[in-house]
Amino acid sequence: MAEARPAPTETPTAPTDEPPLSDVLSAYRMMVVARVMDERCLTLQRQGRIGFYVPLQGQEAAQVACGWALNDEDWIFPAYREMGIALARGIPLALLMNQFFGNSGDELKGRQMPNHYGFRRFRFVTASSPVGTQISHAVGAAMAARMRKDPIVTVSFFGDGTTSSNDFHAGLNFAGVFQAPTIFFCQNNQWAISLPREKQTRSATLAEKALAYGFPGVVVDGMDFRAVYRAVAEARARAIAGDGPTLIEAQVYRLGPHSTSDDPRRYRSDAELAEWKEKDPVARLKHELRASEALTEENDQAIWEAAKQEVARAVEAAEKLPAVDPLTLFDDVYATRTPALERQREELARELAGAAGTSP
Amino acid sequence: MAEARPAPTETPTAPTDEPPLSDVLSAYRMMVVARVMDERCLTLQRQGRIGFYVPLQGQEAAQVACGWALNDEDWIFPAYREMGIALARGIPLALLMNQFFGNSGDELKGRQMPNHYGFRRFRFVTASSPVGTQISHAVGAAMAARMRKDPIVTVSFFGDGTTSSNDFHAGLNFAGVFQAPTIFFCQNNQWAISLPREKQTRSATLAEKALAYGFPGVVVDGMDFRAVYRAVAEARARAIAGDGPTLIEAQVYRLGPHSTSDDPRRYRSDAELAEWKEKDPVARLKHELRASEALTEENDQAIWEAAKQEVARAVEAAEKLPAVDPLTLFDDVYATRTPALERQREELARELAGAAGTSP
């Protein structure tokens, strides 16, 4: 009879990589774009120009660093709060903005709420809303990639709350058993809507949940760009070497509301928010770059200005695009429309042509 | 950044209780009854007299000891392989046998396959087949009991394979968060049908999965009656004291087939079986009782003889009972039959009375 206890936290092994300084500067630029996008989209939603929005403020460093440490061929399985990753993959702002507007330029054909995008050519899988489901997808894709001998990893993104989901359990267990080349990137932003981290689960850290599945779990300061980069690079190297999966818990904070439908003042204190605002990852990286003299105050202002203009252009372009074609409603349910869908489509076409139609 | 690792297994704290010797002798008697029942039921199934059977050989000590360490007011949430617990709760053989036959004496009204029984007055909840679902029920019942200030615990029973289920994850997580007075009693019998334990999950032990939920997990030799008794008594004391749940992994072995539908020779070796047969928990307890002179060879023979007679009587009685009343088919879907069920019932009644009926 033996009682298992978590081991005391350990200092990590030496980093496998350090990002070059020029890279860090580009990453900083990207974090600024994410921040500007975020502010702008919150405004667009308030103005009723887009229907909904999920901000990522506080999580920019974690996401961009993670994206930075990955290879373009790696597959991303995001949740709905992953604009930092999207930008790090090189997904153009225009594509994101069109998705937010659900217009005719939206590659998802206006099928989903804002933030639930995905772009196959960027190996960025289309997100859904039910939390956690992407986790086991990433495991399956990793197993498939290994079967095909593709030297890539898959990465799933999810929050602290999502560690309670069925797919967290199933996905991590399968990954352990099959030693899938995958990384579980958990952004612990301390809240799942109104539920604080400590009421989500009683484990001391989320990372230690990996023990239950027989592979390493690491905690990393998610406000620290370089620390996240190292953790991801190391996990990626392990996976590629055939040494299996890693769970990374990036400790961050959701500085904004859960979404534009949420009012965080109902459940958390201003003091807590203020405390975490001190750790703003964008400000922190700026400070580091300034300290190392890689960035001047003028450069920084130029970076912000450029970001604002880029975002403004994307909004303007998106607003000019026409609405999505109504008859696309019936596409992509199946590879080809069934006879019933053809009929329903004709019915709608008739209705739109003037005559009111019965549905199906 | 810190990597969490399982702590080395520890020697347990001192036992809170030791069962008195007379108790151990009664427990031994019960284990013999379970063994005899098991053999007899396997035969009944081969002869086509009952439809199906799930044997428990190899798990008798773990179950009876667990039952022994509990209070009669505690609630049991069994899986389908728990006859040892059923006997330890004082459930009469006749009730079990009637359930196996699905006859008019079956308190479940012939609704379920053999082994999926339950008896409210024994606080032994009716089992289902989908694995794991009982785990979160036990957690909810424990929370309810605490609300009512009833000084009891609930215990869920499940196998090694079931640690992969959704409800294992949800149930243990809720129990940790709400500090539910419950015990998770996992009988690791090394196999989930044809899947060996090491392919079920990559964690070193199943017990250490408790860490992921912030409460203790203990490994115990499930072939050792006294060790199991101590582990359960300790877990029960913790729960009653308000110190929350415990996961107990009792390491046992499934000496028989998974069920009467299974042929274990397809997936495991005779050598492995032979090795574990050496550790037969019934033989082991007999040996201990003989060594301590609590049992003589004649007493032992009398115990086996009595068990055989008791089982034979139960079979005989069950076979004499008439079949279950066909019209009970429509009861207990709801508290009262709906109009549609009334109609369907009348239809069946007419059909049984001679005229063929259409169903619904």
Added chain:
Amino acid sequence: MTELTLVQAVNRGLQQAMHDDGDVILLGEDIGLNGGVFRATDGLQKEFGAERVIDTPLSETGIVGTAIGMALYGLKPVPEIQFQDFIYPAFDQIVSELAKFRYRSGGQYPCHVVIRAPYGGGVKGGLYHSQSAEAYFAHTAGLKVVIPSTPADAKGLLLSSIHDEDPVLFFEPKRIYRAVSGEVPEGDYRVPLGEARIAREGSDLSVFAYGAMVHPALQAAESLAESGPSVEVVDLRTLAPLDEKTVLASVEKTGRAVIVHEAPRFCGYGAELGSLFAEKALFSLKAPVVRVTGFDTPFPYALEHLYLPNAPRILHAIRETMAAG
């Protein structure tokens, strides 16, 4: 009587039940301090404490599983699923356990849980905040399925559900949570389960609807009040067990049926009604039955307004049906 919105009526129903019966407890995601994402449980944790209004971890499996355990022990849990679209992780617990506990135990273990969930479209929620999943549950023997369309019914049916002995899936039309308001009786007001409501009497054609769809059905019927045929609107209220008597009486009277729901048509709840008419009212039918429903696609986002049935479509179906015989 007080004038309340539908979501307020739900809130008052819960409050009443908790006040009258200490065994009633609520559990779910964000229902405590936050009062639920739609505020259906607003103020209840403050009033009844965190032991009876429980914020749970993010697991519908766990929410329903623990609720079942509580019910087995004798409490009356009323779990909330934040959106009906997120009920699927609990599907096994609902279909395998909740629905079958009483039956499989030979009546020893009733299992009375009332699962509340907002359902349906009209809030620009896209695929995962708009679904109408009632047919899955209506097809599951052992469950009752209830959907109110007015504030008074929301309170009255909810209280009846909580005081029922069987498991109830109580689906709330989120689209009209605030868009519809009306007089709601005070106190322990109950509307019996299993009884449809004639929302509007008529003699030429019957429209069958439930939840949010009752309102466009009424609109369509009203728009014909002067000139057109006389349209009856039947609000089903309890989908399972169905009030066959009221439904059949209506179609036998009018001889024409239009069925409305938001869910996709194929194998949707409307199929049961149409089939019932073909079985038990065939010779009363003067015209083919018509279903006005969501399309056989997942629920869209940008084109939601084209997906959902509305008064013009119902009107069109009424006219077609009148013309057909």
Added chain:
Amino acid sequence: MTELTLVQAVNRGLQQAMHDDGDVILLGEDIGLNGGVFRATDGLQKEFGAERVIDTPLSETGIVGTAIGMALYGLKPVPEIQFQDFIYPAFDQIVSELAKFRYRSGGQYPCHVVIRAPYGGGVKGGLYHSQSAEAYFAHTAGLKVVIPSTPADAKGLLLSSIHDEDPVLFFEPKRIYRAVSGEVPEGDYRVPLGEARIAREGSDLSVFAYGAMVHPALQAAESLAESGPSVEVVDLRTLAPLDEKTVLASVEKTGRAVIVHEAPRFCGYGAELGSLFAEKALFSLKAPVVRVTGFDTPFPYALEHLYLPNAPRILHAIRETMAAG
């Protein structure tokens, strides 16, 4: 041609697909060394290796979730669910993810997974080894649902499913896994999806059935061959998308319909057929539609023989329908 049982035909279908296409992989509980609890995958791990015939941990969520991931990457996974009754832990993955991936991504991510599961009663399996859950999936836009009734169709429909582009739920009538055998073509034999089969021609009445129920339907029809009405038996084979054309043509020809399935009646698959007739063939109907189905209860154990539709009940329904008009 070889004489095979239905389960052997499934096995040969899988073998053929794996042989012809290296992207086809199997995963599930006990499917490897053990060959599946019904031996549907017998010998396949030996032939194709443990990387392509994968024994998984006990989690249907994980089985379907990882299969979806594999499909997104480009493989053609064919997961097995040991009994259809255990598909519910995967319900969220099936309904929220598998069914909607192509749609929600605007066509970027097709997600082609074929989920195999034995379904139905007749094996004394009680509540949890006997269910017929087809209606849940048929109601879910984005999924195809296929159920064979003969060994040749089992192989031919399975191969078509595996080479289709959409997700398919392939349900196998376990009751006739061994009870039915027949000639099965060798090689890459395919039976197209979406086409019902006239299992027996007739002119007075149409019986609609699928899976194991096709056989008692045929028996009932045959028993009337000499004296009684001429009965057509339509084997649906693909439940979704339904072959409306064949089904409507049959009922328009005969004017009478009896629908048979094992699942409970209420909101079962038969409801869609009955409703379809009330909508699109009303004026052809000479008699009320009758459904011969399981009762509206959970599936029983000791009384299973009374629960399941059988030839005498179908015969009775045929006679009643003939008498009614």
